[in-house]
Amino acid sequence: MTVWSQVVGQANAVEVLTKAAAAAAVIVRDGPGAATGMTHAWLFTGPPGSGRSVAARAFAGALQCEFGMGCGECPGCRTTMAGTHADVRLVVPEGLSISVAEMRALVQTAARRPTSGRWQVVIIEDADRLTEGAANALLKAVEEPPERTVFLLCAPSDHPDDVSVTIRSRCRVVSLRIPPPDAIAEVLVDRDGVDPATATWAASVSAGHVGRARRLATDEHARQRRESVLRIPLGLRRPGDxxxxxDELVKAAESEASEQSESRDEIEREALKTALGAGGTGKGTASATRGSAGALKELERRQKSRATRTQRDTLDLALVDLAGFYRDVLVAGSGSSAVFNHxxxxxDARTAASxxxxxxxxxxxxxxLACREALELNVKPRIAIEAMVTTLYYG
Known part of the structure; x- marks a missing residue:
C-alpha cells in the first residue's frame, strides 16, 4: 500500500505528482536545478469529495519519502499520512475563514529549513476561505519561497472567486475529477472493510464524494439523516408542513454540530485551563489563573465559529441531496437514460415527475441552489431554509 492508494480514481493526477516527487528527490540529492518537473506551489482543484486534501497529503508523503516515490512504508511516508510529521503542516479552517494572523504565523514557520524531513510542506485545505489579508500574506511567501518549502493549496476550482489570480498564477494546477462509483466501492471494501453490497450502494448515492460514501456505508445516523432529507419533496402536503x-432540517443540523463539538470543546477548555495553571498550587498560580479569562473567551469564540461552520456544512450536504433529487425528477420526466443521483x-422521482x-x-x-448561496452569505439558516421549503411546497 503506497501513499497513492488512498487517492481514488485519479490516475492522471497521480502520474503527474509521482513524476514531480521523483524530481524533488533528485533536487534533494543533487541540489537546485538538478531536475525539472517540481515546483514550490501547487493548487489542487476538483469538486467536493474528489479527494483534494487526500491527494495533497499523499504528495506530501511522497516528498518526504526516503525513496522519493511514496512507498507508504518508510517513516517519512507513515508519519506524513498519520499527520505527525514535524515538517508537514496541515491547515484545516475550523471557522468560516482563515485569518491573516494565522497565515502570517504559518508563513514564518514555513520559512524555516526542514528539521527531520526533506521538505517543509504546508497543506492548506479550503484555500478558498482565505481572507483578503491572509491571501496577501500567503502571496508574499509564494512569490519568494524558501528553497526547501512547498505550498499545497486545495480549493473547489481555480476561479478568481475561489483563489485569487495572483496566487493561482504562481501555482501548478492539479485538476481532480469525480471518482467513478466502482473505484469508490473498491476502496470502501479494501480500506474500510465494508461488505461489497453496502459499498456498491453507498458509492452509487454519494455523487462521487468518497468521504460521503464512507459515512453512509459505516454510519447508521448518516443514512437516517439522508432518508429524512429525501422525504421532504413528497412530504410537503399542506402549508403547515x-x-x-x-424545523426538523435545521434542528438535525444543530444536533449534529453539537454532537461533534461538545466533547472536543470540553477537552480543549480543560487543556487550556491546565496550561494556564488551573488546579496548581505553586507560586504565581493565582495571578496566572486570573489572567486566563481572555484566553478562555478567545477559545469560546473559535469554538462557536467552528460549530457554526459544522452546522452550515451539514445543511449544505442536505441541500446537495435535495438538488440531486430534483435533478432526478427532471431526468425521469425527460425520459433520459442518465444515471440517477439517488x-x-x-x-419517488418518477412519481414527482408525473x-x-x-x-x-x-x-x-x-x-x-439559492438557499445554498444564501447560507454562504451568512443568512440565518432558519430563514433561508423556510424560504426554500416554501418554494418547494408551492412550486
Missing part, C-alpha cells in the same frame, strides 16, 4: 420540515429513490411540470421542478431546484 413547510415549518415542520424546515437510484434508491427512483420511484405530478410536476418541468418548469415547476426547475423552480424548486433553483430554490435549493
Amino acid at each position: 413547510v415549518f415542520t420540515l424546515s 437510484p434508491d429513490h427512483a420511484d 405530478a410536476w411540470s418541468p418548469e415547476s421542478t426547475l423552480r424548486r431546484l433553483e430554490a435549493v
Whole structure:
C-alpha cells in the first residue's frame, strides 16, 4: 500500500505528482536545478469529495519519502499520512475563514529549513476561505519561497472567486475529477472493510464524494439523516408542513454540530485551563489563573465559529441531496437514460415527475441552489431554509 492508494480514481493526477516527487528527490540529492518537473506551489482543484486534501497529503508523503516515490512504508511516508510529521503542516479552517494572523504565523514557520524531513510542506485545505489579508500574506511567501518549502493549496476550482489570480498564477494546477462509483466501492471494501453490497450502494448515492460514501456505508445516523432529507419533496402536503420540515432540517443540523463539538470543546477548555495553571498550587498560580479569562473567551469564540461552520456544512450536504433529487425528477420526466443521483429513490422521482411540470421542478431546484448561496452569505439558516421549503411546497 503506497501513499497513492488512498487517492481514488485519479490516475492522471497521480502520474503527474509521482513524476514531480521523483524530481524533488533528485533536487534533494543533487541540489537546485538538478531536475525539472517540481515546483514550490501547487493548487489542487476538483469538486467536493474528489479527494483534494487526500491527494495533497499523499504528495506530501511522497516528498518526504526516503525513496522519493511514496512507498507508504518508510517513516517519512507513515508519519506524513498519520499527520505527525514535524515538517508537514496541515491547515484545516475550523471557522468560516482563515485569518491573516494565522497565515502570517504559518508563513514564518514555513520559512524555516526542514528539521527531520526533506521538505517543509504546508497543506492548506479550503484555500478558498482565505481572507483578503491572509491571501496577501500567503502571496508574499509564494512569490519568494524558501528553497526547501512547498505550498499545497486545495480549493473547489481555480476561479478568481475561489483563489485569487495572483496566487493561482504562481501555482501548478492539479485538476481532480469525480471518482467513478466502482473505484469508490473498491476502496470502501479494501480500506474500510465494508461488505461489497453496502459499498456498491453507498458509492452509487454519494455523487462521487468518497468521504460521503464512507459515512453512509459505516454510519447508521448518516443514512437516517439522508432518508429524512429525501422525504421532504413528497412530504410537503399542506402549508403547515413547510415549518415542520424546515424545523426538523435545521434542528438535525444543530444536533449534529453539537454532537461533534461538545466533547472536543470540553477537552480543549480543560487543556487550556491546565496550561494556564488551573488546579496548581505553586507560586504565581493565582495571578496566572486570573489572567486566563481572555484566553478562555478567545477559545469560546473559535469554538462557536467552528460549530457554526459544522452546522452550515451539514445543511449544505442536505441541500446537495435535495438538488440531486430534483435533478432526478427532471431526468425521469425527460425520459433520459442518465444515471440517477439517488437510484434508491427512483420511484419517488418518477412519481414527482408525473405530478410536476418541468418548469415547476426547475423552480424548486433553483430554490435549493439559492438557499445554498444564501447560507454562504451568512443568512440565518432558519430563514433561508423556510424560504426554500416554501418554494418547494408551492412550486
